[in-house]
Amino acid sequence: MKQASEIIQTLQDQFPDQIIKSSQECLQPFVVVASDAVAEICAFLKNDRDLAFDTLMCLSGVDYKNAKNEPERLEVVYHLFSMHHRHKIVLKAELPREDPALPTVETVWDIANWHEREAYDMYGIHFDGHSDLRRILCPDDWVDFPLRKDYVQPETYRGMPAAAAKQFAERAQEGEDLGTDPFRAG
């Protein structure tokens, strides 16, 4: 088992130019890495015998638009864990909101295949070299990326209404005659 500070130190020694910043003051220490070096760094983290990060616990996209005191960007967050050594680290890659792309880590951990498809589906992040980058939760012909903060829900999907129907209470407040009030005059 290694402390987060040791892991970060190893990374800095190995990839001096690709580590942008790191933080250990927060709840879970993280490292921000250059997005184009993600695959290389992940492969190192997995294959290095003292680190042996054999598990990708979670891969998430985050859209920092309109976030307080945060520069506008997309982020891909990798939560790594070593079942062998029982230590953890969080990797982050920052991307522009326009045409975000970074290399896939599918070849490092098989599970990244589906996680990356989800990140693509929800945020439109392109994973270069991914074997099967299709939408996973939304239908194939869905337009736009739903988890982006500026997403606007379409009115219709294939001619079907896609927006949520108004609640009865809302409609009543707007003065619509719903014909359900037993005390209604007439």
Place this chain on the structure above:
Amino acid sequence: MQVEAYAGEEMVLNMGPQHPSTHGVLRLELETDGEVVRNVIPHIGYLHRCFEKHAEHIDYPGVIPFCDRMDYIASMNNSLGYALAVEKLMDLEVNERVKTLRVLMAELNRIASHLLSVGTYAMDIGSFTPFLHCFREREKVLDLFEWLCGARLLYNYNWVGGVSHDIPEGFEAKTREFLAQFEPVIAELDKLLSYNKIFLERTADVGIISEEQALSHNVTGPNLRGSGIAWDLRKEEPYCGYETYEFEVPVGLGEHGPLGSCWDRYYVRVREMEQSLGLIRQALDRLPEGDVHEHIPRRVRPAKSEVYDRTETPRGELGYYIVSGGGLIPFRVKVKSPCFTVLSLLPAIAKGGMVADIIAIIGSIDIVMGEIDR
């Protein structure tokens, strides 16, 4: 078996989205060659209810009912993971009674969930009777929950900083009654199903998950333990005071056929129910005094930070990645579902088998589509 001998004309077969043995709305595109499956392409998303988008628009406690609705078979465990993650963000410590009650309910729910899993698995394979026995017992657990908080499936029980209701008077005695009555049922299940010759033939040599595959696909929970890896978050990263309880982690032994087969996964669940029984007994024995609402904050407003927290649900490792922007509403909630990860492995283990084996494999990995699609 030499499946090559049965090769025939190739055909694409759609299994699902509505199919009784897919445990929800799952579509599998099977490329079949006679009875042999050449390839499987899972299509998910039919139950997508935009949980993560919703969570960005409601306050922290408001997310909990949505968590319940992800894995509706084990709601107690789902909301527990979320509550613990938010408590970690807020650096909030709950009292001993809340901790014990959470363990108690999580384990009762684990029994209910495993009963459903084991019962429907038997039914998928073609044995109807065990299903009735399992559901009879599950009903009793649900009755207990109904008495506790008014709901039978979606409890909204674990709140940030506490639980919604203390146990009613007489709950302890009734639970003990259930435990005493349920214990022999597990032995009965062994006789009825576990060592049944037909059941063994259908499951013991099918759907092998190797250790390497399991790790690379981040398979967790009973599916991982079925492959012989003794890994349980309740032991490895204890929460709610699990480190103070005595229990074992059952693993697959490969007694019948190769290690990591469908039967191993099935049997890990049966053995886990026994362990849960012990955990519930210990929780009832120690149940300390206290107010279950003592630490519930008036306002849930974590400082600007983020956390990834994981707990052991009946289906494996459920992770919540929560980013807080410092407001009353979470900035981002991402759920790592254990069923999602194990389903991604399905093509690899189903390839080359028979069509009927697909049913046996899906049942054995115990997926809930509500949690995969979120």
